[in-house]
Amino acid sequence: MNNNKKHVLFIGAGRMAQALIEGVNKKEFSILVGNNGNEKRLHDVREIYDVETTNHWQQEVSMMDIIILALPPESHDSILADLADLMNGQLVITVAAGIGPTYLESKLPKGTPVAWVMPNTAAKLGKSMTLYALGQNVKQEQQDWLEALINGIGEFEKVTEQQIHELTAVTGSAPAFIYRVAEALEKITLESGVSQEQARKLVANMIAGSAEMLKTNADPAELADEVATPGGSTAAGLEVLDTNHLDHLMIDAIEACRQKAMVQD
Ligand SMILES: NC(=O)c1ccc[n+]([C@@H]2O[C@H](COP(=O)([O-])OP(=O)(O)OC[C@H]3O[C@@H](n4cnc5c(N)ncnc54)[C@H](OP(=O)(O)O)[C@@H]3O)[C@@H](O)[C@H]2O)c1
Structure with missing residues (x-):
């Protein structure tokens, strides 16, 4: 011992x-x-x-x-x-x-x-x-x-105590946002006739691979550019997200988590 x-x-x-x-x-x-x-x-x-x-x-x-x-x-x-x-x-x-x-x-x-x-x-x-x-x-x-x-x-x-108060919304709550994205992608994947198991494999590994790319410290905007040829199909999809202000939506969602946590603390 x-x-x-x-x-x-x-x-x-x-x-x-x-x-x-x-x-x-x-x-x-x-x-x-x-x-x-x-x-x-x-x-x-x-x-x-x-x-x-x-x-x-x-x-x-x-x-x-x-x-x-x-x-x-x-x-x-x-x-x-x-x-x-x-x-x-x-x-x-x-x-x-x-x-x-x-x-x-x-x-x-x-x-x-x-x-x-x-x-x-x-x-x-x-x-x-x-x-x-x-x-x-x-x-x-x-x-x-x-x-x-x-x-x-x-x-x-x-981090500092204050940073935990502020960042729990990102590390603690935002996984739920990613799961919502996964849910939507799985739904649309299933429409192509693959099995539930295949849909899960496709979506989960796509997200895991993207996370691994981020962990190399590459800039997320550059990684997105790497996928999207100008004028190509991915760029068309990104344009929909940008036009609908995905970034604002994310900020609002994080802010809502923080506000709620402040009331509860
Ligand atoms: N789960 C997560 O992913 C997660 C993530 C981040 C933070 N947390 C935090 O972790 C803490 C625990 O969460 P959890 O998910 O592990 O909860 P949980 O599965 O519900 O377990 C709670 C444990 O606390 C014990 N307990 C409650 N009141 C007690 C008391 N007065 N004296 C002694 N033991 C008491 C319960 O005892 P019995 O076994 O006798 O019922 C039980 O073992 C929470 O504060 C939560 O906010 C959880």
């Missing part, structure tokens, strides 16, 4: 906790999972991920290095109140929408290291584009632990 293993307590055992747990390097971290009393869920988590679980996470806090809150935003207040009496320097990470480092710091003892991690649903495939922001008291070593933990669910980028 690696004695330098860091001890991580997950409070919450749902989808996001499980995506993170699956990606964690068990040689570096030992995992303990608690929840809100759903015994079946804890049993499943124990069996599937080969981790320890507890019905009394409060009793375990003092032995932990890291505490991950994988709970709904509205459950945070009561859990943070419980934690505030039990803390002795653990790094506290939340994955909840709207619960930034400033909020965590205001609820926990002075000097507590805190962080906010915002993954997206692709975390369950290890393909999340995750944002994270740190509070004021996080040491370099603790930041390294955090990055090692979220490395298992995909790519990540450190």
Whole structure:
């Protein structure tokens, strides 16, 4: 056994906790999972991920290095109140929408290291584009632990708390916009008489290939030009999108997400 293993307590055992747990390097971290009393869920988590679980996470806090809150935003207040009496320097990470480092710091003892991690649903495939922001008291070593933990669910980028508030609409919500585009393209693909399976393959791989092209750092406008010969068929399609102001539509959609998040936070 690696004695330098860091001890991580997950409070919450749902989808996001499980995506993170699956990606964690068990040689570096030992995992303990608690929840809100759903015994079946804890049993499943124990069996599937080969981790320890507890019905009394409060009793375990003092032995932990890291505490991950994988709970709904509205459950945070009561859990943070419980934690505030039990803390002795653990790094506290939340994955909840709207619960930034400033909020965590205001609820926990002075000097507590805190962080906010915002993954997206692709975390369950290890393909999340995750944002994270740190509070004021996080040491370099603790930041390294955090990055090692979220490395298992995909790519990540450190930004400010304010940037997470603003950019969750892009990394968290905009995947749904892409799925809407995929839905429309699948529908029109099916009209050519291919099977549902073929339509999915065509559309999914087209989007994945386009994403790979973007990841080469090529400029999206140049990539579009590369596909579209002037006066050709793709250019005719692009003209429809441009005339109908796809860019404005995207901006409005992102803005609507932000406005709604601001009301909810
Ligand atoms: N799912 C995503 O793709 C995604 C993406 C970004 C951020 N998030 C954020 O991640 C957080 C968790 O989301 P999720 O999708 O994993 O939710 P979920 O599948 O519904 O799981 C929620 C978990 O929280 C536990 N819980 C709720 N209240 C609790 C309490 N008072 N004490 C202890 N445990 C409590 C539940 O316990 P039981 O097992 O006992 O019911 C359950 O294990 C949310 O804040 C969400 O905004 C999720």
